[in-house]
Every structure is written in C-alpha cells, then in structure tokens.
C-alpha cells in the first residue's frame with residue numbers, strides 16, 4: 001500500500017479542499033522533500049478568487065522543505081537528509097528552442113504536463129511532499145529562518161527583470177507599486193547602485209519602502225507621476241521603469257516616464273488586457289525599449305538563492321503570516337487582503 005499525503009486543491013471559486021493522494025516515491029535519481037511551507041503567489045490568489053482555471057487546481061510554486069529521502073543514485077556529496085532546500089516548481093521541458101538557449105522562463109511547454117499524477121492541474125507545491133530531480137533543488141542557508149526560502153522564486157523572477165533592465169551605477173530607476181514584487185525590485189536595484197524612486201498609493205507601503213532604503217517615495221494620487229519623475233531627472237525621464245501593477249493606464253504612464261534610451265519593463269501581467277497606443281515615431285526618436293519580464297530562468301533562480309543565502313537581500317519584512325494548511329481558506333483570504341504581503345501555508 002502506498003503511503004498517503006495531503007494536498008490543497010482549489011476546486012472552484014473561493015473553494016479549497018484538503019485531499020488525500022499517494023505520497024510520491026522518489027526515483028533512484030531523485031530526492032524526496034518534505035514541504036515545510038509554500039507561499040500563496042498572485043497566480044494562486046487569482047485562481048482562488050475567480051475560479052478560472054482547469055479544476056481541480058493544485059497550486060503552489062514558492063516552496064521550502066527538508067530532504068527526507070535520497071534516491072539510490074543521488075550523490076550523497078550533493079545532498080544530505082535534513083538539508084533545508086527550495087525546489088523550482090515551474091516546469092521547463094529542457095528541449096525547446098528557448099530552454100536550449102537558457103531562457104527556460106519562455107519554455108513553450110511550461111504549462112504542459114505541469115502537474116504530478118494526481119489528476120490535478122497546477123505546479124503542485126501545496127502538498128506535504130515533493131519528489132524532485134537534483135537539478136530542481138537548491139540548498140538554503142540553514143542559519144536563516146526557513147520562511148525566508150519562499151522568497152527564492154519571486155526574487156528569481158525579479159532578478160530576471162533586473163537583468164533585462166541593464167541597470168548602471170547611478171541610474172534613475174522607478175518602481176511602480178510597492179507590493180512584494182515592487183519591494184524586491186527596490187532591494188535588488190539598490191544593490192545595482194541605482195537611485196530608486198517608488199510610486200505607491202498606500203502610506204504604510206511607502207513607509208516600508210523607506211525602511212528598505214528607497215531614495216524617493218511618492219504617491220501617484222498626490223502628484224502627477226510622469227511630471228514628478230521628469231522633474232527629478234531634469235526633464236529626461238527615468239533610465240529604467242518597472243511596472244509591477246496590473247493596470248493598462250499605469251502601463252501607459254510607465255512608458256511615458258521612461259527617458260531616451262531608457263528601458264521600460266512590464267513586470268506584471270495586465271488586467272484587463274486593454275491594448276496601449278504607442279507612437280512608433282516616439283520609439284524611433286527616443287530609442288526607448290519597451291519590454292516585459294516573465295518568470296525566472298534557472299540562472300536567475302540561482303542568483304536569487306545566492307542573494308538570499310549570503311544575506312545580500314533580506315525580504316523578511318515581506319512575510320505577513322504563516323497559517324497551517326488546515327486553515328487554508330483563512331490563508332487565502334489573508335493573502336488576498338491588500339494590506340498583506342506574502343502568506344505561507346505551513347504543512
């Protein structure tokens with residue numbers, strides 16, 4: 001009889017159930033990770049709030065756990081029982097055009113065969129166990145609180161975005177939005193030697209940004225954001241703008257406040273996805289780059305592990321609550337509240 005484990009399945013709009021499935025058995029070249037906790041990202045929040053996904057949906061891709069079993073062919077020099085680890089849960093096929101070029105975040109097969117064999121759709125982190133290939137497992141600094149490890153995946157997404165923005169020393173970098181992703185952009189852009197300017201409506205978030213060393217914080221409700229940024233930059237506009245919010249009108253402002261030769265990164269997905277009018281002549285005359293950034297690559301995931309393990313980025317203030325999986329509904333409702341940052345489901 002296979003051993004059992006519990007998983008959290010979203011089964012419809014605002015409905016989540018604890019289900020029992022077979023506990024995974026690691027193949028000879030795999031390790032078995034007992035998941036300590038998994039954070040609720042925007043993706044899972046959207047599925048929970050809207051009910052829009054193939055159901056049942058087994059979410060969860062920001063995980064921390066401990067190794068509890070080594071497959072017979074795993075090199076014991078690489079991993080030991082009890083190691084604190086994170087696992088990359090986003091599927092990349094390894095063989096498509098983009099995977100072969102080291103751009104796994106653009107894998108054309110990312111959403112195919114994403115789930116385990118539980119008859120559920122989704123990355124599968126809201127579970128008690130995960131069997132994983134060593135290439136998907138990163139060791140975490142055991143001196144740091146285990147909860148910090150859930151930030152590897154979101155920070156990996158941000159490292160990809162920072163890399164695409166090509167920030168130089170002394171650059172003016174605008175971060176629009178002071179949620180988890182905005183704050184991680186702030187922390188990493190500071191490490192890159194930028195002057196960081198954050199646009200955020202909520203005064204408590206502005207205060208937190210200041211405590212993270214943000215150089216300038218302002219409310220786009222109190223001042224025109226485009227004018228404000230231009231004034232700060234002698235009329236030029238910013239060298240880099242990251243839009244971490246989901247609104248088309250803000251995306252248009254992000255483009256407008258980007259200076260000549262500047263890079264404007266659409267970090268967030270946009271809802272509703274209303275098309276923007278962009279002047280081709282403006283692009284011609286200003287050499288602005290408007291682009292996006294999505295998900296982490298293996299390399300940016302690795303960068304995030306190094307930043308966290310060496311304490312170069314401390315995201316601990318971005319953790320709002322740790323809630324046991326038996327209270328999953330409460331955990332999702334807490335995560336969706338606008339006044340919270342990351343919420344971890346504890347297994």
Ligand SMILES: [Zn+2]
Pocket residue numbers: 041042061062153154
């Ligand atoms: Zn995430």
Ligand SMILES: [Zn+2]
Pocket residue numbers: 092093094095096097098099100104106107108109110
């Ligand atoms: Zn691929």
